[in-house]
Amino acid sequence: MKTSNPCFKSLTVLALVLVCAIAAQSLAFTRSYNQPAVAAHDLAPAQYDDPYAAFRNARYSNAGLLNERDEIKLGTQLHREVTKKYRLTDVGLDRVERLGQRCARSSLRANMIFRFHVIQRREINGFSLPGGHIYSTTAMLKLANDNELASVLAHEVGHIVARHSLKTLKQKREYDDIANSLGELTGVAGDLARDLGIALGQIVAQGFLTVHTRDEEREADFLGVRGMARAGFDPQGMVTMFQKLQRMEEQDPNLLGTLFSDHPDAQERISNTRYEIARMRRR
Numbered sequence: 001m002k003t004s005n006p007c008f009k010s011l012t013v014l015a016l017v018l019v020c021a022i023a024a025q026s027l028a029f030t031r032s033y034n035q036p037a038v039a040a041h042d043l044a045p046a047q048y049d050d051p052y053a054a055f056r057n058a059r060y061s062n063a064g065l066l067n068e069r070d071e072i073k074l075g076t077q078l079h080r081e082v083t084k085k086y087r088l089t090d091v092g093l094d095r096v097e098r099l100g101q102r103c104a105r106s107s108l109r110a111n112m113i114f115r116f117h118v119i120q121r122r123e124i125n126g127f128s129l130p131g132g133h134i135y136s137t138t139a140m141l142k143l144a145n146d147n148e149l150a151s152v153l154a155h156e157v158g159h160i161v162a163r164h165s166l167k168t169l170k171q172k173r174e175y176d177d178i179a180n181s182l183g184e185l186t187g188v189a190g191d192l193a194r195d196l197g198i199a200l201g202q203i204v205a206q207g208f209l210t211v212h213t214r215d216e217e218r219e220a221d222f223l224g225v226r227g228m229a230r231a232g233f234d235p236q237g238m239v240t241m242f243q244k245l246q247r248m249e250e251q252d253p254n255l256l257g258t259l260f261s262d263h264p265d266a267q268e269r270i271s272n273t274r275y276e277i278a279r280m281r282r283r
Contacts, residue, residue, distance in 0.1 A: 051272040052222040054215070058162075060108055065166040066130070068112075070182040074169075075131015077185075077196060079115075081204040082135070089120040092141040096153070099146060099233075100134060103154040106231035108161045108223070116153070124248065124255055127210040128156035130165045139255065143244060147237025150228050155238075158223030164216045165209040172208070174199055214264050221269055225276050235277050242270045 050056075062068050082088075096116045104114040114132040119125075121137040128134045134156045136149070144152065159165065169175055181196045203209060212220070221238070229235045246266040249256055264272075 051218065051268075051275060055219050055222045058219075060161055060163065062163065062166070065163055065170060066179060066182065070179065071166060072113075072131040073182045073185055074178075074200075075129055075133050077182075077200050078129045078131070078204060078209070079117075079133050081197065081201045082117075082129070082133075084201070085204055086135075087120045089118050089138065091118060091120070091138060092136075093118050095141065095146075096136055096149070099150045100153040100157075102231040102233070103150055103157050103224075103227055104132075107154075107157045107227045109157075112160070114157065114160075122255065124245070126152045126156055128159045128165070129209060130160070130163075130169070132160060134160070143248070144241060145237070147228075147234045148241035148244070150231070150233040151224060151235070151238035151241045154228040154231070154233075155220045155224035157227060158220035159212065159216070161223055162216065162219050164212050164220070168209055168212070169203075172203075217264055218269075218272065221272060222276065225273055226280070229277075229280055235273070235280070238273045239270055239277070242266050242273065246270075 062071065065071075066074060093116070096118055100114060100116040104110065104112070109132075112132050114134060117133065117135045118141065119135055119137045122139050123137055124139045124143055126134070126136045126140055134153060136152065140152060141149065169178070172178075178196065178199060181199075185196065225235050225238050228238065243266075245256065249266065
């Protein structure tokens with residue numbers, strides 16, 4: 001009788017182990033293939049994607065920025081520069097004032113004095129500046145009904161509530177000089193006021209303080225739709241305003257100027273606003 005080779009036995013055992021391992025892996029693969037995969041939402045409670053989640057618990061103040069007194073001084077100086085660049089008109093101003101003040105009184109800066117202005121211009125536009133100055137064009141007034149115009153004004157009030165332009169200004173290299181000048185400014189005459197006017201004139205000309213990030217625009221939409229609802233306007237007006245602007249953009253984008261160059265997609269804004277309206281109605 002031949003004696004078995006120990007080396008051969010070891011190889012045989014190793015081969016059997018490998019075969020068993022491969023079989024086990026194949027069985028496991030077959031089971032996992034035939035069973036539905038476990039999705040992430042099966043492992044954790046599902047959460048609806050809230051487009052405004054980042055803003056719900058926000059608190060607003062001038063901390064770390066210009067104090068409110070200097071912010072108002074800044075707004076006065078910037079408005080002087082705006083009047084040099086644009087032609088202001090009283091056409092439609094009563095309407096804008098009436099709607100805008102309702103939105104302002106219902107905002108999170110109800111104690112601030114807001115000033116509304118109308119610019120004679122064929123472009124559909126609206127913007128705001130620190131210190132409570134809000135501007136709409138005559139073309140915007142023609143396009144929008146009262147609820148829709150209120151949504152635009154409430155959106156701009158939202159920018160002022162969130163101090164977006166002040167945060168933008170702080171990023172400028174000239175911020176410290178401007179802040180110091182505002183602190184020392186006592187009137188609109190003199191070398192200090194003249195030098196400050198030159199610096200702020202350049203800022204207005206560049207449109208620097210009226211350009212916002214897309215997240216800032218979303219935040220202003222959030223503050224705006226809630227603010228206009230508190231003021232007694234139909235928040236659906238924000239949806240129909242976006243729809244009108246969306247159609248206008250498709251027909252003649254030149255009429256919108258730079259209004260939506262830094263804004264989120266119109267369809268996204270419509271969806272976000274509808275979400276917020278539904279949420280407000282549930283509460």
